[in-house]
Amino acid sequence: QKEVEQDPGPLSVPEGAIVSLNCTYSNSAFQYFMWYRQYSRKGPELLMYTYSSGNKEDGRFTAQVDKSSKYISLFIRDSQPSDSATYLCAMIPNSGYSTLTFGKGTMLLVSP
Amino acid sequence: ETGVTQSPTHLIKTRGQQVTLRCSSQSGHNTVSWYQQALGQGPQFIFQYYREEENGRGNFPPRFSGLQFPNYSSELNVNALELDDSALYLCASSSGPRDRRHLGSYEQYFGPGTRLTVT
Numbered sequence: 001q002k003e004v005e006q007d008p009g010p011l012s013v014p015e016g017a018i019v020s021l022n023c024t025y026s027n028s029a030f031q032y033f034m035w036y037r038q039y040s041r042k043g044p045e046l047l048m049y050t051y052s053s054g055n056k057e058d059g060r061f062t063a064q065v066d067k068s069s070k071y072i073s074l075f076i077r078d079s080q081p082s083d084s085a086t087y088l089c090a091m092i093p094n095s096g097y098s099t100l101t102f103g104k105g106t107m108l109l110v111s112p
Numbered sequence: 113e114t115g116v117t118q119s120p121t122h123l124i125k126t127r128g129q130q131v132t133l134r135c136s137s138q139s140g141h142n143t144v145s146w147y148q149q150a151l152g153q154g155p156q157f158i159f160q161y162y163r164e165e166e167n168g169r170g171n172f173p174p175r176f177s178g179l180q181f182p183n184y185s186s187e188l189n190v191n192a193l194e195l196d197d198s199a200l201y202l203c204a205s206s207s208g209p210r211d212r213r214h215l216g217s218y219e220q221y222f223g224p225g226t227r228l229t230v231t
Contacts, residue, residue: 008152032218043116043202043222044155088154098206098218099145099168102154 003027006089006103015112019076023089023103026070030101031094033065035074038086038105047087048074079110116205116223124229125193133188133226135203143167143208144186145220146178149200161186162208193230200225 006023013019021035032051036044050056053067062075076083086107090100117136125131137144143162147155157170161180175191184205190197204220 004154006154034218036222041200041227043118043224046219046221049219090154092218098220099157099160099170100147100155100204100220101157104152104154 003101004089004091004103007106008104010107010109012109012111013079015079015081015110017079017110019079019083019108019110021074021076021087021089021106021108023072024070025072025091027091027093027101028067028070029093030091032092033063033072034090034092034100035061035063036088036090036102038088040085044088076108079108081110081112084108084110116203116221118201118203118223118226120226121224122227122229124231127193127195127230129193130189130191131193131228133190133201133203133228135186135188135205135223137184137186137203137205138221141205141207141221142184143206144180144184145204145206146186146188147202147204147222148172148197149202149225151199155202158188190228195230198228198230200227 004025034049035047038044048063053065056063060077064073086105088105089103119134145160146158149155159169160167164180177189180186202225204222206220
């Protein structure tokens, strides 16, 4: 079992839809949770990060962490064609080195 | 503010050759991490450098080595290239290693990557 599981998609939605992207993880030591957006042939771009459980909102994006279920989510409201990209979840444990463990990424396609 | 830059953009090498990839960290950042991203996969951690010292290493063989310079730029060297080394190599910079008093140290900012093809 991989430490971080993420459905690769693709996930296709119409413009304006609410998008839900999810990751599950097995290592209970993960404490810091990030979401990155990666456009084709580009480096990942940090969207949001949260510490421990709870919600965090930034514009159209909301990140949720449920540590009891080892489940994190990213919601995108009023999705736009420019949101079409691969979304990667990443995590850092509570101790040791600050290295990111990534999921495989979910490809999102928002059609006009 | 200057972002993370990497060079070259693309590279084609033959199996058995050696390659050096370069990274300049974001202004104000002193920590550099290197990741390998195979097609259709998430990035995999190779190693991290802080103040010119290796500060953690992932599950990669010794033929993957690195350096960090006094200006915090960094190099990734790969010897005896194998076909499976074909991937996007990403460099990420951050403002320091783990520091619970400064959550910003957990934010890693990536460069555009170097796409390496081994034939």
